[in-house]
Amino acid sequence: MREKHELKRLFGRRLGRRDFLKAAGGASGALLLGGLASACAPKATPTPAPVTPAALVEGATPEERALNGIKALKEAGKIKDGDTFTIMHHSGQRNNIVPALEEWNRLTGLNFQSAEVGLEADIYTKAMNEAVVRTGDYDIFLTFCNWIGDMAEAGLIVDQTDWWAKYDPEIDHGANAFVPPLDKFTSLYKGRRYAVGADDDAFSLFYRKDIMEAADKAAFEDKYGRELAIPNTWEEFDQWIEFFDRPDEGIRGASMYAERYFAYTAWAARFISKGGAYFDNNMDPLIVSEEGVTALEEQIRLTQNHMYEDAVTGDWSVAYTRFPEGSVFFAWAWASLGKWAQDPATSKIAGNVGYMECPGTMHDGTLIRAVPHVVGWSFSVSRYGKCPEAAYCWIQWFTGPTVGLDAIARVGTLDTFRRPWFDDAKMKEAYGAEFMPILLKLTENSFADLGLRGANEYLDKLNLNLQQAFAGQKGAEQALRDTADEWQKITDRLGRLGQIEAWRTERANYPQHIQDLWKKLGKF
Amino acid sequence: MASRVDRRLGGGGKKPLFPRLVRGIKGEGFFRGILPMPMQLLLWFLLIIPTLIVLYLSLVAWEPRMGTDWWQAPFAWFRNYGYVLSDVRFWQAIVRTIGVVGVAVALEFSIGLGLALFFQRDFFGKRLFTSVILYPMMLPWVVVGLAFYLVFLEKGPVNYMLIHFLGLKTGVAWYHYPALALSTIILADVWQWTPFMFLILYSGLGALPRDPVEAALTLGASRWQIFRFITMPMLKQVIIIALIIRGLEAFKIFDLVFIMTGGGPGTATESISLYIYRLGFVYGQLSYAAAMAVLILVSISIITRLAVRPLEYEA
Secondary structure (H helix, E strand, O other), rough: OOHHHHHHHHHHHOOHHHHHHHHHHHHHHHHHHHHHHHOOOOOOOOOOOOOOOOOOOOOOOHHHOOOOOOOEEEEEEEEOOOEEEEEEEHHHHHHHHHHHHHHHHHHHEEEEEEEEEEOHHHHHHHEEEEEHHHOOOOEEEEEEEHHHHHHHOOOEOOOOHHHHHOOOEEEEEEEEEEOOHHHHOOOOOOEOOOEEOOOEEEOOEEEEEEHHOOOHHHHHHHHHHOOOHHHHHHHHHHHHHHHHHHHHEEEEEEOOOOOOOOHHHHHHHHHHHHOOOOEEOOOOOOOOOHHHHHHHHHHHHHHHHHHOHHHHOOHHHHHHHHHHHHHEEEEEEOOOOHHHOOOOOOOOOOOOOOOOOOEEEEEOOOOEEEEEOOOOOOEEEOOOOOOOHHHHHHHHHOOOOOOHHHHHHHOOOOOOEEEEHOOHHHHHHHHHHHHHHHHHHHHHHHEOOOOOHHHHHHHHHHHHHHHHHHHHOOOHHHHHHHHHHHHHHHHOOOOOOHHHHHHHHHOOOOOOOHHHHHHHOOOO | OOOOHHOOOOOOOOOOOOOHHHHHHOOOOHHHHHHHHHHHHHHHHHHHHHHHHHHHHEEOOOHHHOOOOHOOEEEEEOOOHHHOOOOHHHHHHHHHHHHHHHHHHHHHHHHHHHHHHHHHOOOOHHHHHHHHHHHHHHOHHHEEEEEEEEEEOOOHHHHHHHHHHHHOHHHHHOOOOOOHHHHHHHHHHHHHHHHHHHHHHHHHHHHOOOOOHHHHHOOOOOHHHHHHHHHHHHHHHHHHHHHHHHHHHHOOOOOOHHHOOOOOOOOOOOOHHHHHHHHHOOOOOOOHHHHHHHHEEEEEHHHHHHHHHHHHHOO
């Protein structure tokens, strides 16, 4: 009570809740109206996307042209020495990017700096936040390829198509080109170039060569009626894993993701190789189909019978623990697992790692392989940065055939992507000479994650239901049906017409043999 | 002689130009209005404006990837709220969160009260043990989450003990089954927040007057009778406050779930905060997430209001 009297004495009368709310409401209303009024006023024009391309900038290599571009921008007064540009990227890429920044800053007199983000998912959040608040704090984003759709639709990143024509990054043509289809799906959205790929995340397959060589070949032949060999089809693969699953010896058959974030990977590989497609021409899901359900049933059997339970409950790091410690016969993950497994410092099985192509499905005598390209990083340019064209020049320089080779060969989460690099001694040393031709084939057969607007949401709903199926909480068909229902809602909410346009262009980024199969099966 | 300023302000016998203004400036009212203004402005910016924006967002159909600004988004009015109320995952998350809060807070209260009663007596090392007991509460959520995640891994220490001391053939897949996964989260929460209950109840018990207890002892009351009919009623207000604070805090549980299970398998351990986070920051459905947040805020406010009512009656 004393406090109340004190207030009354100070304010003359009691400051009631109603008075306070009235005053607060009035003031905040005024502020809100002011904010709305300023918001409705004509916006400051964002840095426009590049218009008609000028003549190709001079220079023998992409790197030279990028440096000449910076000179021209300086001469035009668009940038000056010491200007600061900021690149948002994941901390795992520090070793790839930071040493290159020092060199670039020395060559150009500009001040490019790195802004690391520790958690991959935070990059998406921060990027989309920038789309709303437009601080201009970031000039370049290094994000997952399949976020390009969201970032482009949010107006955050610049269409680079004309810069590609002007500076020619040598990505989709020439001796230095990216391995197709990396040249398409790492950069394209609705047919326009919104990013430059900087990574190859075709899922790679590793097995224990020593166990395979020491195996009882006759027993395998007796059991399955064929010689023991690296499997070519998914059916052979399942038998192979079953044969090498030895829980009594502390070695399970496989480590394949069935967890919350990457549960779709193995299912998608089977599904696409069987001729499946995520959507039809009208964005109606096609996953509740024979291909989809069979693929999931096969993968559930494998998961529940021949894997540790942490395949379902763990995270991406499980494969990076299980395989190098020698507790699984087979693992599939990103190419970097190869580096880990063959390094004696991080692996107990160094020297015993075998590499293989992804199994596929036979269609009229033709083996169709489909390798999921899981996430993958690409560079995009912020519309709200200081000079988007200068930012693009850095990207072209960094991913160029010579600079990029050095940068990617350093230990980091970016993996090789230009065709000649697969034959380069540095890369062979980093990944293992035996692995490089396999990785090349895996990449050539790879298809990208869904890259539509809302890709994160589509994939999350899929993962959620698949994980429930792998954990035995749902049947295969139910899991896919629930996913399809969710997908329909997302598509309707985000606008079916726009999604149809994006899906039709995205489909063209699949490897040609998969597109041919779809045509043959009458899908498209 | 009255100065020029005095005259302009109404002094010096002349009639002022703006009598009400001058009275306002000269009187206490002026300062009454001005002095609290910085704090009021801070409050508006920190609390009211964001709340109004969240309310506004909940009434429109907007996502950042739509390419329009949020103030240009079309009004959906109460459609988002309708979607929330018909969202099965929302209700599952609510029920699950309430379950976790109920079990965790009940355990924390029981253990905390037991410890607080035990620590009422003197024993060797009491001050040291009091500090040690409070230690988990000082740890960041993320550290506790990570530690417990590792403890319950397939090759973690819990499974090691189960295999070596209880003779199980294989370890338990704690994160594979929804009930087990939820129990690990509850255990982590109990471990971290029992000290909070202990701290409040211990302080409350220490502040209780000794006279009623001594009188009861003189009259021959047993320890249980003293606890049941004297200590607990006198401690009631402290208990209600402790339960409300801990209940509200536990309802927002996010970090432990995010780190230990990610809400999985599937959505089996997803809390309401994690679901709202996913909607807003993974799916980008900010309007929908805002509607959900508003509904939660309103519900929690009503529940809290009802919970503190007994305190008001007693006051």
